[in-house]
Amino acid sequence: MTGLLVKDCLTLVKQMKIFLVIIIVFSIVPGYNMSAFAIVYSALLPMTALAYDERSKWDMLASMMPYRPRDMVLSKYLLGICAVLAAVILSCVAQTVINAVRHTAAEPGFIAGSAVMFCAGLITLSLLLPFMFRFGVEKGRIALFVIVGLAAVAAVFLSGKSEDAASFYASESISLSAVAGVIGAAAAVILIVSVLISVRIYSRKEF
Amino acid sequence: MNAIEISGLRKSYGDFVLDDISFCVPEGSILGLVGENGAGKSTTIKLIMNTISRDAGTVKVLGVDNTSSAFSGVKDDIGVVLDEAYFPEVLSAKNVNSVMKRTYRRWDEKTFAGYISRFRLPEAKPFKDYSRGMKMKLAIAVALSHDPKLLVLDEATSGLDPMIRDEILDLFNDFTRDPGHSILLSSHIVSDLEKICDYIAFIHNGRLALCEEKDRLLEEYAVVKMSPAELEDIPESAIIGKKVSKYSAEALVRRGEISSVFHTEHCTLEDIILFLAREDRDI
Numbered sequence: 001m002t003g004l005l006v007k008d009c010l011t012l013v014k015q016m017k018i019f020l021v022i023i024i025v026f027s028i029v030p031g032y033n034m035s036a037f038a039i040v041y042s043a044l045l046p047m048t049a050l051a052y053d054e055r056s057k058w059d060m061l062a063s064m065m066p067y068r069p070r071d072m073v074l075s076k077y078l079l080g081i082c083a084v085l086a087a088v089i090l091s092c093v094a095q096t097v098i099n100a101v102r103h104t105a106a107e108p109g110f111i112a113g114s115a116v117m118f119c120a121g122l123i124t125l126s127l128l129l130p131f132m133f134r135f136g137v138e139k140g141r142i143a144l145f146v147i148v149g150l151a152a153v154a155a156v157f158l159s160g161k162s163e164d165a166a167s168f169y170a171s172e173s174i175s176l177s178a179v180a181g182v183i184g185a186a187a188a189v190i191l192i193v194s195v196l197i198s199v200r201i202y203s204r205k206e207f
Numbered sequence: 208m209n210a211i212e213i214s215g216l217r218k219s220y221g222d223f224v225l226d227d228i229s230f231c232v233p234e235g236s237i238l239g240l241v242g243e244n245g246a247g248k249s250t251t252i253k254l255i256m257n258t259i260s261r262d263a264g265t266v267k268v269l270g271v272d273n274t275s276s277a278f279s280g281v282k283d284d285i286g287v288v289l290d291e292a293y294f295p296e297v298l299s300a301k302n303v304n305s306v307m308k309r310t311y312r313r314w315d316e317k318t319f320a321g322y323i324s325r326f327r328l329p330e331a332k333p334f335k336d337y338s339r340g341m342k343m344k345l346a347i348a349v350a351l352s353h354d355p356k357l358l359v360l361d362e363a364t365s366g367l368d369p370m371i372r373d374e375i376l377d378l379f380n381d382f383t384r385d386p387g388h389s390i391l392l393s394s395h396i397v398s399d400l401e402k403i404c405d406y407i408a409f410i411h412n413g414r415l416a417l418c419e420e421k422d423r424l425l426e427e428y429a430v431v432k433m434s435p436a437e438l439e440d441i442p443e444s445a446i447i448g449k450k451v452s453k454y455s456a457e458a459l460v461r462r463g464e465i466s467s468v469f470h471t472e473h474c475t476l477e478d479i480i481l482f483l484a485r486e487d488r489d490i
Contacts (some may be wrong), residue, residue, distance in 0.1 A: 003309035007295060010305070014297040014333075057293045063258040064287035064359075065310055068279050206259040 004067065004075035007058075008049040016048060027087045028094035035091040035114075036156070039121040040148060042083035046076040046129060047144065051137040060207040069203040076129060077195055084121030088114055115180040119187035120154060126187075126194035133201045208234045208270065210357050210389035216254055216264030223413060225250050228264070230408045230418040232357075235386040237379065239400030239421075240393040241480055242410035248393040249290070251410065252361045255391070256287065269357060283312050286350030290362040292342040296335035300328050300345060311353035322348035340371045347375060351382065358382060358390040364399055372396075376403050401476040409480055416483050421476065428479055429462040429471035441465055448482030459483075 013020070019041070026038035053059055062072060092114050099105065124147060131143035211232040218225045225247040232238040242248050253259045255266055257273040266273045271281045294303055300323050308314040323330060326344040328337075337345065343363060350358060358379065364372045380403050382388050394400055400407060400421075407424060409417040417424075428447060431438075438449065438456040445464035450457045459482035462471060 003306045006309055007298070007302075007306045010302050011295045011297055052295055052297075056295045057291070058295055060258075061287075061289060061293035064256050064282070064285075064289070066279055066282040066312075067310070207253070 001067070001071045001075050001078075004062070004071060005079060008046075008075065008079050011052050012045060012049060015052065016045075019048070023083075023087055024090065027090035035087070036117055036120070036152070038087045038091065039084055039117050040124060040152060042087040043080055043121045043124040043128070044144070044148070045083045046080040046125065047132055047137055047140070049079060050076060050132050054137055059205075063207040069205075070199045073129075073133065073195065073198045073202050077125065077191070077198075080125040080129070081122065084118060084125065088118045088121070091117075112180050116183055119183045122187040122191050124148070126190045130194055130197045130201060133198045133205075209267070210234050210236075210269060211238075211255060211391060212265075212267040213251075213255065214265050216251070216266065217262045218250055218254060218259065219262050220250075223247070225254075225410075225413045228410070228415050230415060232389050232391050232406070234389050235383060236405040237383055237390040237392060237403055238406040238408060239404035240391060240408050240410065241395065241397055241400055241476075243395060243484065246410045247413045248395075248410055249361055252359060252391070252393055255359065256282075256285075283353065284356040286353065286355035286358045288343070288346045288350045288358070288360045288363040290365065292334070292346040294334045294342075294345065297333050299331050299333055300348075301330045303334075303345065303349065307349055307352070313354040315352055315354060318354075319348055319352035322351060340367050343367060344371070344375075347378065351378070356387055356389070358388075358392075360390065360392045360394075362394055363392070364394060364396060372399060379403055397475075397477040397480055407476060409483060411484055417479075424476070424479060425474065427462060428459055428474050430457060430474045430478055431460055431465070431469050431471055432457050433469070441469065447479075448485050450482075450485065 023038045023041045026034045026041065029035075059072070092110075095110065127147045128140070128144055132140040134140070135143075209231040213231070214229045216225065216228040223245070228247075228251055230238070240248050240251065250259070254261050254264075255268060255273065257266070257278060268278065269281050269284055271277050273281075298306070304316060304319055307319070308316060322344075326341070326348060328341055328345055328348070334342065334345070343366075347363065350360075360379075364375055367375070376399060379390055379392065383390060392400065392404065404421050407417065407419060407421050408415060431441070433456055434454070435451050435456045438451065438458060441458065441460060442464060445460045447459040447461065449459070459474060459478060460469075460471070465471070
């Protein structure tokens with residue numbers, strides 16, 4: 001499967017340089033809104049990789065190679081998870097550096113907000129990929145528009161509410177790590193179900 | 208042992224049915240799969256590689272049922288070249304090496320580099336800027352660089368100029384010098400198949416019209432040319448196919464079943480295929 005990941009990374013780096021720069025810039029711009037965009041963009045990278053696969057009919061060739069359907073599917077999920085994780089880490093590092101330079105404290109709920117954004121990226125990825133595997137990137141874009149729209153609205157809503165949420169958690173003595181854990185568990189469940197559905201869809205494909 | 212064993216294979220697409228396909232590729236041999244466009248050659252290859260579902264039949268590749276979970280591992284021993292190369296268009300030969308060394312367990316970078324150099328392929332040029340000949344050479348280099356025991360080649364030489372085709376056919380010939388190596392080569396270029404194949408399987412309208420040792424075919428069949436009236440003296444059972452016009456007749460016959468008074472001519476594989484296709488009947 002590492003061969004598939006290397007293939008996707010090489011293709012994306014060669015084709016998507018500007019797109020990748022945008023993700024990096026949005027990740028390091030202060031504020032959750034920009035980070036949310038960077039994370040949503042990162043979650044879209046597997047779809048871009050799938051589009052390039054479709055254009056070159058790579059799947060037809062890969063089906064003749066020692067790859068199983070689950071390798072083909074998992075490689076796209078792994079690509080997405082790594083991209084989202086990279087965007088979140090970049091965002092966290094950038095915020096920490098900015099805070100250190102300005103000699104300011106981190107925003108309340110900074111870690112929890114980042115964890116929620118990471119989970120939002122995973123959920124976006126998990127909702128999109130089964131559609132892409134089932135209908136192809138061209139037709140799957142309808143699902144993309146709906147889910148990205150909802151994700152963007154949710155991200156903006158959550159970022160607006162983060163301070164309130166932090167004070168709510170403090171006043172109600174609710175553990176931030178527990179909340180992040182619940183959201184993380186939900187994202188993990190959605191991710192696992194999504195992977196299972198995608199593997200099932202891909203296994204039935206004929207090339 | 209047979210490298211490939213196919214029995215009673217059937218696949219229906221509604222308007223096209225590939226039916227009752229049974230043949231073997233003995234280890235150490237080259238079997239040529241011939242047929243007109245749309246006859247079912249690529250469908251047969253997809254069924255062999257289990258990339259499409261079948262309606263009936265069994266396929267064993269290198270001794271393993273291709274529907275079993277073990278077949279994924281067997282693919283490490285199979286080099287496949289399709290009618291197009293299908294590599295991501297921005298990747299270079301160097302990038303393809305990086306991907307393939309993480310794909311095949313026995314990928315040999317030195318062997319691959321050797322083929323890239325032998326085929327004079329630019330290492331850094333993106334795949335999309337390759338000519339068709341270069342693309343197919345890259346696909347063949349990949350197929351040969353992971354120590355395969357079996358090559359499955361679907362129209363791998365079509366669209367290439369005769370010089371490149373000849374070079375590639377030599378490579379395939381060299382490959383089968385190892386008695387453990389076998390090739391299934393699908394093509395509609397009959398002259399290529401006649402040049403290198405040990406066995407010929409002819410698929411016509413989704414049916415296996417013929418599967419025979421090539422040398423035996425060329426010995427057993429002959430062409431006779433005569434007047435339409437003289438043709439009636441040849442027993443019907445000896446005639447495989449015929450072309451009759453007002454003034455002349457030409458027939459493909461079984462050499463052993465006609466009288467020695469008839470003057471027979473040596474036939475080519477192309478003659479046999481064309482007569483069989485024309486008559487649309489099995490032998």
